[in-house]
Amino acid sequence: MSNIDLKSLEMEELEEVFIRLGEKKYRAHQTFKWIHQKMVSSINNITELPQGLRDKLNLNYNISKLKIVQRLDSKFDDTSKYLFMLDDRNIIESVLMKYKHGVSVCLSTQVGCRMGCEFCASTKGGLVRSLLPGEILEQFYQIQKDQGYKVTNIVLMGSGEPLDNYDNVLKFLKIIHDDEGQNLGYRHITISTCGLVPKIYDLADEEIPINLSISLHSPFDEERKKIMPIANRHSIYEIIEACYYYINKTKRRITFEYTLIYGVNDKKEDALEIVKLLKGMLCHVNLIPLNRIKEFIHTKSDEEAIRNFKDILIKNGINTTIRREMGADVNAACGQLRRDYIKNQNPFN
Incomplete structure (x- = not known):
């Protein structure tokens, strides 16, 4: 055995x-x-x-155990970036973020990613393998032990596509919710997906009241295809239909993550198209200034463009916030620290 x-x-x-x-x-x-x-x-x-x-x-x-290879603490805010080594010596990363409303951790669900989003560092080396439920849990446990206090919220938004590791992620959710374990409420857990439509339906049918976050990044299919290969498999219309199904099943509000890229998806027509897509839906839009990587030639939108974009959405009844940039000095964007570590270990890669 x-x-x-x-x-x-x-x-x-x-x-x-x-x-x-x-x-x-x-x-x-x-x-x-x-x-x-x-x-x-x-x-x-x-x-x-x-x-x-x-x-x-x-x-x-x-019993699976992760080794803390590196911990970087931001000098600017309450963010800590962790680099973990798995038993097979693969590397993953997690982020701890302290807010007024509690302490959140962003966990990885895979080593690498195969979704291929152009602006994401996690996917540049492709998918190595999916994580076991215990390896996802262990990130949470190691951070709690290292910090010495209770973590109140989990976001599955680190390296990997959670719904591409569906069965293991589902087991992780059930184990961490178990009242003989951490007993963490489902409403304190968020899953982020780039839009694997069949799995959104599967997750909805579980009727687990977790929060679902959709990486949208463009309201137009053709533009979305240029930066997110998943758009070649599932149209925005299909994603929106799946979201309505999820809301009806779980009664939970959906968040749409939208990374603002200068001259690509930050125009007035983009904002107005989002209004058309989301008007009347139980949802929230989270605008994210682009965290640039060297392989992606574009830059983030300027502050005025971001504010204007937000104003258009809010004036048209779309609940919208701008994500506060955290951990900029510790490579807090997904995949950056891991890539730097691997490159330093083997500079000929």
């Missing part, structure tokens, strides 16, 4: 493990609490289990 990560198992699966070992189900509940409440990273540390049982578990099971 190959080594199985206990941290990636839901309670029912963990019960089956102990039943196969000839143990009672209550051992699964003990183990689950030690892994997800006390956040241990070794079977040997679950001292509530007899040593003999821990020895048996060690033969075929493990």
Whole structure:
């Protein structure tokens, strides 16, 4: 039997493990609490289990653990960027952000990404592999242990497309929500997607009241195709239809993320087209100044253009905010720190 990560198992699966070992189900509940409440990273540390049982578990099971390779703390705001090494030596990154309303972490769901968005550093090396539920959870646990306080909100908006790792992300959600673990409310969790329409429907059918965020970035299909290859598979109309379905199923407001790129998608006609698309929908638009990477020739819109864009949306009844730029001095944009680290480890890449 190959080594199985206990941290990636839901309670029912963990019960089956102990039943196969000839143990009672209550051992699964003990183990689950030690892994997800006390956040241990070794079977040997679950001292509530007899040593003999821990020895048996060690033969075929493990508890996933990440190593903090680097932590960068912003000098300008309450942002910390983490670089983690997985057991297979792959590198991922996460971000901690402190706000007045609480503490949020932005977690990765994949090593790299295959969505190919032109302005995103995460996707430039392609997809290496998807993360296990335990590896997504471990980012959250390591940050909490390192910081020494409770994190209140999770955003799955780091490296990777969460809905491209659907099954593992769904298990992550159920485990972190479990009342014998972190017991984190679904309303404190946001999933961001570039628009994998079939998976939006699947997620809606789960009827889990998490927050859904759509990376829109242009209201016109042809323009969107130039910067987001996913637009060749799913039109904006299909995405909007899926969003209405999601809202009807979950009763949750949807956020549309919109990165403003100078001369590309920041014109008056872009704003007015967004109004046409979203008028009457239970939604919110989050405008994001572009965080530039060297492979993308365009620059961010100037402050006046951003304000004008916001004003058009608000005057037409679209709830809109401008995302505060955080962690600029620690490469807080997805994928930047990881790429720098890999390049420094192998400068010939």
